Amino acid sequence: MAQPIQPFSITAPGFYGLNLQDSPIDMDMKYALKASNCIIDSAGRIASRKGWAKQHTANTELSTSNVTCIGELVSNTGTVTMLSAGGGYLYKLVGTTLTTLTYGGGGSAPTISANNWQFVQLNGIGIFFQRGHDPLIYDPAVSTTTFRRLSEHATYAGTVPQANTAISAYGRIWCADTATDKNTITWSDIITPQIWTGGTAGSLDLLGVWPEGGDEIVALAAHNNFLVIFGKTQILIYSGANDPASMVLSDTISTVGCIARDSIQNVGRDLIFLSTLGLHTLGRVIQEKSSPMADLSRNVRDEIVGHTAIEANPALIKSIYSTENAFYLLTFPTASEVYCFDLRAKLENGAARMTTWTSNVPTAFCSTSTGVLYFGKAGYIGKYSTYLDDALTYRMAYISPHIDFGDPIMTSILKKIIITTVSINQPVIVKWAFDFLQRFYSQTVTVNAGAANAAYYNTSEYNSGAEYTTPVAATVVGVNASGAGRTIQVGLECNIDNKLLSLQKIDIYTKRGKLV
Known part of the structure; x- marks a missing residue:
C-alpha cells in the first residue's frame, strides 16, 4: 500500500535568529543554524541585509587605508559636517568629495602615528581623542578646512589629557585612559571643551574605588544622569553626574567589565x-x-x-x-x-x-x-x-535546525520542498541534507515576482524611481527533492544581486520510510 505524503511546515524560518548554543535536535524550527548576510526584517522574516555604496571619489592621502573613525558634527547653527579619520589624517566629507583637513594651529603639525581615534563634540566643536596624541579639534567657527590641537584653542586653559576614551555628556567632556594613568577621570568646564582648570573642571582618582582592587578604565558612558565607568573586569556607576562636585558612587559591579x-x-x-x-x-x-x-x-x-x-x-x-x-x-x-x-x-x-x-x-x-x-x-x-557591496554581489545563506518529524526511529523519504519568498527575478539554491551530515543536495530555481523598482501608479516622488515602491508579492517555488534519513535539514542560498530576498515559509513533503 502506498504511503501518504506527509506535509511539514516551517513558518517564519529563522524568526528567532541564529542558535549555536542549544542542542540542534530538539530546537524550535524558528531558529536557524546558519543565517549569513541576513537581517531579521520588520515583518519578522530572515531577509538579505543591505550592502554599501561609496560616498565619495578616491582621496590621495587616505589611499587604501581604512577609515577608522567617523563622526557627525552638528554646529551651533545646525549645520551638519561629517568628519572622519584614517591613514594618519583627518577628513571632511562634502558632497561626493572627501577633503583632507590641513593643520592650521600655527605651530608644528602633530605627528599622527596611530588611528584609534574616538570622536566627541561639544558646543559646535568636533574633538578627536586617542592615547598618546594631543586631542585634535575641528572648529568651523574658526576654519572649515583645517584642524588644530585642542591646546591651541584661543582660550585654552589647564591640561587636557592625551586620553584614549572620551564622551560628551551633561554639558562637558569627560576623558580617561592615558599611557601613564589608567585610573583617573578628568572633565572639562561646563560647555567649554577647551577649559580644563578652574570653574567646574576637575578629576577623580579611582585607584581606591574599584571593589575588587586594581583595574583600569577602558571606556566611559552616560545614561540617565549616571556616569558609567567601565573597567576591564569591573564597572563603577556614579549618580548626579550633571554636577561633578556632588556626584556619588551609586553602584559597583565586580563580576564583569568591558574589553x-x-x-x-x-x-x-x-x-x-x-x-x-x-x-x-x-x-x-x-x-x-x-x-x-x-x-x-x-x-x-x-x-x-x-x-x-x-x-x-x-x-x-x-x-x-x-x-x-x-x-x-x-x-x-x-x-x-x-x-x-x-x-x-x-x-x-x-x-x-x-x-x-x-x-x-x-x-x-x-x-x-x-x-x-x-x-x-x-x-x-x-x-x-542598495543590495550590493560596492557593486559586488554577496551570498545570503540560511540553514534550518534538524527535523525528525516526531519519529526518530523511522526514516523519512523526502519528496518535495516548497519555499515562499519575497523577491524579484533571483536564482535561489534550495538545499537539503540528512542525518546530521553536512553533505547537502541542492537544486536551483528562480524566483519571479514582477518589476524591481516600479513605483505606485508608475510615478515615484520626484521621479527618483526609488522613493516609493510597489510591495513585492510573495512567490512560491518548489523543487523535487530526493533522499531519505532519520533527520532532514533544509536551507537556502542566494547571490544577492541588487535585489531584496526574504524567506517567509518552507513546506517539506515526505513519505514514511523504514524503521532504523
Whole structure:
C-alpha cells in the first residue's frame, strides 16, 4: 500500500535568529543554524541585509587605508559636517568629495602615528581623542578646512589629557585612559571643551574605588544622569553626574567589565557592551550581579567568547546601534565577521535575535541624526544602502535546525520542498541534507515576482524611481527533492544581486520510510 505524503511546515524560518548554543535536535524550527548576510526584517522574516555604496571619489592621502573613525558634527547653527579619520589624517566629507583637513594651529603639525581615534563634540566643536596624541579639534567657527590641537584653542586653559576614551555628556567632556594613568577621570568646564582648570573642571582618582582592587578604565558612558565607568573586569556607576562636585558612587559591579571601548552603545533605555563573557546590557547585569551571563548573545555565547579571545587588538572591535534599522552591529576583524543583533524584541531567554555578516566587515561606523548609517572601509566611507557591496554581489545563506518529524526511529523519504519568498527575478539554491551530515543536495530555481523598482501608479516622488515602491508579492517555488534519513535539514542560498530576498515559509513533503 502506498504511503501518504506527509506535509511539514516551517513558518517564519529563522524568526528567532541564529542558535549555536542549544542542542540542534530538539530546537524550535524558528531558529536557524546558519543565517549569513541576513537581517531579521520588520515583518519578522530572515531577509538579505543591505550592502554599501561609496560616498565619495578616491582621496590621495587616505589611499587604501581604512577609515577608522567617523563622526557627525552638528554646529551651533545646525549645520551638519561629517568628519572622519584614517591613514594618519583627518577628513571632511562634502558632497561626493572627501577633503583632507590641513593643520592650521600655527605651530608644528602633530605627528599622527596611530588611528584609534574616538570622536566627541561639544558646543559646535568636533574633538578627536586617542592615547598618546594631543586631542585634535575641528572648529568651523574658526576654519572649515583645517584642524588644530585642542591646546591651541584661543582660550585654552589647564591640561587636557592625551586620553584614549572620551564622551560628551551633561554639558562637558569627560576623558580617561592615558599611557601613564589608567585610573583617573578628568572633565572639562561646563560647555567649554577647551577649559580644563578652574570653574567646574576637575578629576577623580579611582585607584581606591574599584571593589575588587586594581583595574583600569577602558571606556566611559552616560545614561540617565549616571556616569558609567567601565573597567576591564569591573564597572563603577556614579549618580548626579550633571554636577561633578556632588556626584556619588551609586553602584559597583565586580563580576564583569568591558574589553572593547567601541563596543559600548546607548540604545535608549539601556547600554550595550562587550565583555569576556559575551554581549551584555547594563540593566540586566545590574539585576544579575552574582552571575551576569551574556544575555543578548546567549544563543551564540561560545562563538562570541571565542572570537573575543582570538582578537589580537580589541581596539579594532567596532559597533553601532542604528535606530533606523533597529539593530546593533558588532565586528570581529580577526574572524572577519559581523554579528547583527535585532533589538525590536528579546526572546524568552533574554537573548536578542541575531544573524551574521561575513563579506562586509566595516572598520568604523556612524549613525547620523537623520538615520543614515555610514561604514568605514578601505579607502572610502560607505553608506548602508542598495543590495550590493560596492557593486559586488554577496551570498545570503540560511540553514534550518534538524527535523525528525516526531519519529526518530523511522526514516523519512523526502519528496518535495516548497519555499515562499519575497523577491524579484533571483536564482535561489534550495538545499537539503540528512542525518546530521553536512553533505547537502541542492537544486536551483528562480524566483519571479514582477518589476524591481516600479513605483505606485508608475510615478515615484520626484521621479527618483526609488522613493516609493510597489510591495513585492510573495512567490512560491518548489523543487523535487530526493533522499531519505532519520533527520532532514533544509536551507537556502542566494547571490544577492541588487535585489531584496526574504524567506517567509518552507513546506517539506515526505513519505514514511523504514524503521532504523
